[in-house]
Amino acid sequence: MNSDALLRLENVVKKFGRFTALHGVDLEIHEGEFFTIVGPSGSGKSTMIRLLVGMDEVSDGAIWLRDKRIDETPAHERPTCMVFQSLALFPHMSVGQNIEFPLKLRRITPGKRKARALELLDLLRLPRDYYFKRISQCSGGEQQRVALARALAFEPEILFFDEPLSALDYRLRKTLEKELKDLHHRTGKTFVYITHSLEEAMVMSDRIAIMKDGRFEQIAVADEIYSQPVSRFVAEFMGEVNLFEVTSTGGLLSGSGLEVDPDVARTDLPEGEKGLLMVRPEYVRFGDGTDGFEYTISGRLLEEYALGSRIQYEVETAGGRIVTVEKLREDRATSESGSDVTLGFDAANTHLIVEN
Amino acid sequence: MQKLNRRLGFLSSLPILAVFLVAFFAPLMVVALFSVMPPKVFNLTNTPDFSAYSVFFEQGYYRSLLWSLGMALGSTAILLIVCWPLAYGMAKVFRGFTLVLTVAVVMSLFVSENIRLFGWVLTLMKGGLIEGHIRAWTGIGFDSPLYGIPIIVFGLVYVYLPFMLFPLAQGISMVPDDARQAAADLGATRWQILTQIDIPLAAPGIIVGCLLSFVLAAGAVAEAKILGGQAVITIADDIETAFTFGQDWPLGSALSVILIFIIGSLSLLGVSRVDLDRIMGRKR
Numbered sequence: 001m002n003s004d005a006l007l008r009l010e011n012v013v014k015k016f017g018r019f020t021a022l023h024g025v026d027l028e029i030h031e032g033e034f035f036t037i038v039g040p041s042g043s044g045k046s047t048m049i050r051l052l053v054g055m056d057e058v059s060d061g062a063i064w065l066r067d068k069r070i071d072e073t074p075a076h077e078r079p080t081c082m083v084f085q086s087l088a089l090f091p092h093m094s095v096g097q098n099i100e101f102p103l104k105l106r107r108i109t110p111g112k113r114k115a116r117a118l119e120l121l122d123l124l125r126l127p128r129d130y131y132f133k134r135i136s137q138c139s140g141g142e143q144q145r146v147a148l149a150r151a152l153a154f155e156p157e158i159l160f161f162d163e164p165l166s167a168l169d170y171r172l173r174k175t176l177e178k179e180l181k182d183l184h185h186r187t188g189k190t191f192v193y194i195t196h197s198l199e200e201a202m203v204m205s206d207r208i209a210i211m212k213d214g215r216f217e218q219i220a221v222a223d224e225i226y227s228q229p230v231s232r233f234v235a236e237f238m239g240e241v242n243l244f245e246v247t248s249t250g251g252l253l254s255g256s257g258l259e260v261d262p263d264v265a266r267t268d269l270p271e272g273e274k275g276l277l278m279v280r281p282e283y284v285r286f287g288d289g290t291d292g293f294e295y296t297i298s299g300r301l302l303e304e305y306a307l308g309s310r311i312q313y314e315v316e317t318a319g320g321r322i323v324t325v326e327k328l329r330e331d332r333a334t335s336e337s338g339s340d341v342t343l344g345f346d347a348a349n350t351h352l353i354v355e356n
Numbered sequence: 357m358q359k360l361n362r363r364l365g366f367l368s369s370l371p372i373l374a375v376f377l378v379a380f381f382a383p384l385m386v387v388a389l390f391s392v393m394p395p396k397v398f399n400l401t402n403t404p405d406f407s408a409y410s411v412f413f414e415q416g417y418y419r420s421l422l423w424s425l426g427m428a429l430g431s432t433a434i435l436l437i438v439c440w441p442l443a444y445g446m447a448k449v450f451r452g453f454t455l456v457l458t459v460a461v462v463m464s465l466f467v468s469e470n471i472r473l474f475g476w477v478l479t480l481m482k483g484g485l486i487e488g489h490i491r492a493w494t495g496i497g498f499d500s501p502l503y504g505i506p507i508i509v510f511g512l513v514y515v516y517l518p519f520m521l522f523p524l525a526q527g528i529s530m531v532p533d534d535a536r537q538a539a540a541d542l543g544a545t546r547w548q549i550l551t552q553i554d555i556p557l558a559a560p561g562i563i564v565g566c567l568l569s570f571v572l573a574a575g576a577v578a579e580a581k582i583l584g585g586q587a588v589i590t591i592a593d594d595i596e597t598a599f600t601f602g603q604d605w606p607l608g609s610a611l612s613v614i615l616i617f618i619i620g621s622l623s624l625l626g627v628s629r630v631d632l633d634r635i636m637g638r639k640r
Contacts, residue, residue, distance in 0.1 A: 053541055076540045088538035092556045101552075102542040154542050 005064075006031040006190055007052070007158060012061035012071075014047050014214075021047040022214045024061065029158070029192060034184050036193040036201040039211030040237070045194050048211070049162050052192065053082045065157065081156035085163045087147040089135045095121075095146050096131035102154040120149040123186070125179075141172050148180075152187065161193040165200065177203045198238055202226070210234050227280075228351050235278050235353060240312070240324050242284065243353070244277040253277055253352070257297055257318040264294040264347050269354065276353040281312065281326035283349035286341055293344025299323060301341050315341060384616075390609035398605060408610035417594055417611060424591040425618070427505070427580075428573035431512035435520040435569050436562070438513065443524035443561075444554075448533070454525075461518050469515055473582040476511065477502060480583075503585035511579030512569075519568040527561010528554065560630040567626045571619050591615055 005028035014022040021044045029035045039045040050056040051063065054075035063071040070078055081102075090098055099117040108116075114131075121128055124145040130138070138146060144164060151159055161180075165173045181204045184191050195201055201208050202222050209219040210233075218230045229235040232243060244256040248269040252260050258277070269275055279295075287293055299317035306312075311332050313325040323343060392404040395411075412418060446454040464472070479485040482500040491497040501507050531554055539553045555562070577592045586593075591611060598608030 055537055055541075074540075075537070076543050076545060078541075082538075082541050084534050084538055086532070086534050088532065088534035090535055090539075090553065090557075101539070101544075105543045105548060150542070 004031075005029060006033075006066060007192070008064040010062045010064070012051065012063065013059045014044075014051060014056070015059045020214060022051075025214075025216060027209065027216065027219070029190065031190055032188055034181070034191045034193065034204055034206045035209070036195060036205035036207070037209045037211055038195055038198055038201045038237070040196055043211040044214040045196075045211050046162070047214075049082070049160055049192075049194050052158075053080055053160055054078045079157045080160060081151045081154040081158075082160040082162060083147050083151050083164045085166060087143055087164065089143060089147055089150070091135050093135070094131070095126075095133045095135065095138065098135065098146055099149045099153050101150060116153060117149070120152055123152070123183075124149045140168050141176060144168070144176055148183070152189075156189070158190045158192055161191065161195075163195050166195070166197070173200070180204055210237060229278065229353060231353060231355055232276060235276075240281045240326070242279050242281060242323050244279075244321075246275055246277045246352075248273050248275070256321060259296045261292075261294045261296075267352070269352065273354070276355070278351045278353055279345050279349060281324040282310075284323065284325045284343050284345050286325065287344040291344055294347045295350070296342055296344040297323065298340065298342045301337055301339055303337060315343060317343075387609045387612050390605050391613045393606040393609075395606055396604050408604075408606040409614075411607055412610060412614060417591070420589045420594045421591040421611075421614065421618075423588045424574050424576075424615075427509055427512060427588075427590075428570050428576075431509050431516065431573050432520070432566050432570045434509065434513050435517060436524075436566060439517065439520045439524050439565070443521055444528050446521075446525040447529035447531075458522075461521060465518060470578055470582065472515070473511060473578055476514070477582060480507070502583060503587050505584070505587060508580050508584040508588070511583040512573045512576060515576070515579065516569040516572050519572060520565040523561045523565035523568065524558070525561070527558035527565070530561065531557040563626050563630050567623055571623060574619055575615065 007027075007029040009025055009027040011024045011026060012022055013020070013024050025048070037045050037048060047056065051058055051071070054070075054073060054077075058071045061071075062069055065079070090101065093101070096114065096117050099120055100113040103113045103116060117131060118128055121130060126142060126145050126149070130142070130146075135143065135146070147164065165176055168176065177200055180191075184204070193201070193204065205222055207219065208222050208225050210217040210225065212233055218225055218234050220228075225234065226238050229238060235241045235243060244258055246253040246255040246258065248267055248271055250271075251267060252262070252264065253267050253269070253275070254260055256277075277295075285291070285293065287296065297317050299315040302314040302316050302322070304311060304313055306329075307326075309329055310326050311329055313327070315323045315325060317323055325343060386400075389400050391408055392406060393400065393402050393408070394405050395407055412421075442457075446457060450457065477484070480500055480502050481487070482497070483491075484500070487497060487500060535553055535557065536549055539549045544552065575592050577590055577596065580586065580588055580590045580593060592615070595608050595611045595615070598604050598611060602608070
């Protein structure tokens with residue numbers, strides 16, 4: 001095919017009886033990319049990965065790996081490999097035997113197998129004497145690394161991950177996220193990762209695809225998805241966000257109690273059209289009405305939440321709308337709960353979402 | 357109070373220990389003692405000798421034992437192969453239908469073994485259900501498959517099927533689905549998944565199933581008597597005869613001790629390799 005994509009999905013449909021899990025999905029993943037598919041449960045991301053690794057069959061459409069169509073190839077003949085959510089390590093085998101499993105299937109001699117397994121232990125920063133350990137003797141993080149080593153031993157064209165970190169505690173997850181990103185750099189393999197955690201996706205990925213109801217809502221690099229979401233769903237899925245319903249009147253966006261500085265850059269939204277003006281909480285500032293913000297809104301400070309390095313404030317504005325403000329701890333506001341405040345932000349830090 | 361708690365386990369097992377002592381251990385001891393008595397005595401006050409054991413070799417009783425063990429081995433092997441697909445289906449595929457199968461198989465146990473075996477005799481004998489009908493319709497008759505070794509093995513397979521099927525299904529259900537999927541994903545064919553994932557992980561169920569059917573089949577009498585028409589004599593049959601018609605309790609006891617010894621060692625060997633708690637689902 002005339003595409004430089006490593007993996008290409010063409011109008012892939014998956015139906016379970018009358019329920020359609022995937023509605024004609026197109027996707028291109030490039031060689032060496034760390035690509036993450038994010039979505040809430042039921043969005044079709046698990047169905048997607050089952051199709052990609054060959055554990056399920058597509059109802060319609062095609063999956064191409066380079067110029068070879070693979071959607072009818074059974075899992076054991078596909079040159080791809082997956083790290084399972086449960087890790088799916090073989091409990092009756094030692095760490096070494098687990099890692100060597102794909103090599104043994106290829107009838108590689110025991111000597112070469114062991115050498116490769118030890119190399120992989122080094123790569124995953126596991127001590128070499130783990131080779132003889134039982135799986136049940138390894139901690140959660142170590143099992144994670146063994147599962148990765150086993151998948152890498154297979155030398156897959158693409159390595160798939162099905163939420164492998166979701167069962168781990170927060171700290172370990174953070175460590176492994178970084179390790180995984182590092183491993184991606186060192187191996188240069190193509191990683192396709194599935195998760196419901198946006199944070200995980202943001203830390204590791206080159207590109208992110210947001211899934212909803214069996215469709216891709218947006219596919220873009222992490223920054224773009226964060227700052228320029230295409231819909232309310234993406235904006236809200238990507239963390240705390242303030243969305244103001246606005247209407248284009250006289251070349252300006254107004255509504256939701258926002259006061260607009262008339263000198264602000266004019267909108268090119270046609271007169272009378274509606275949209276959602278998005279501003280992330282870290283771009284909203286407390287002011288006194290004379291700081292020259294392009295958008296201002298007044299309200300009453302409700303509550304203050306400490307989020308570690310940041311402080312989050314909830315401000316109730318006219319009509320009961322809650323606006324969220326985030327500040328670094330060192331810039332902590334002095335206002336007390338219940339006091340009247342004025343909030344401001346600049347047009348450059350906003351993004352207009354126009355949903356059809 | 358703490359002292360009582362510690363002894364609670366022992367105290368609550370006392371009733372069953374008493375039953376075991378009286379109903380199980382005591383008769384076993386009597387049998388063991390009788391086995392070293394001189395021939396044809398009916399009390400234990402004689403000078404011990406081992407003549408009964410030499411009779412085992414001299415008078416060809418070892419042949420009965422070999423037949424019993426051989427047929428038990430054969431039927432166990434056949435059961436393993438026959439039950440595997442069915443047990444796999446029950447554990448992984450059938451869902452609701454598993455219950456139907458379980459009830460159906462258990463129901464067959466409600467009918468006495470002898471009656472079921474006689475049912476097979478009526479079905480298979482010359483002029484019986486099958487041959488009789490075929491001869492009546494086509495005029496061509498054939499010999500009954502009854503009264504041979506294959507039909508005895510068939511009988512053993514038929515009677516002891518539940519004892520292989522259920523432990524096997526239990527064992528297979530312990531094989532995690534994702535381990536099988538991961539193996540396939542890593543390039544394993546169906547055969548490789550069977551030999552490297554399914555069988556090792558279902559091993560406890562396989563061992564228990566094999567032990568149960570082997571032990572029961574090795575001590576079986578009815579199949580050889582009813583279906584086999586005593587084409588071969590099983591060791592359990594010999595034991596019965598020695599105690600009844602033979603009126604030679606020491607001989608019967610010696611044969612029993614030999615059988616118990618062989619089966620007991622096999623069972624201990626098997627059980628020592630299985631984590632029974634795991635099968636009962638008490639720990640993972």
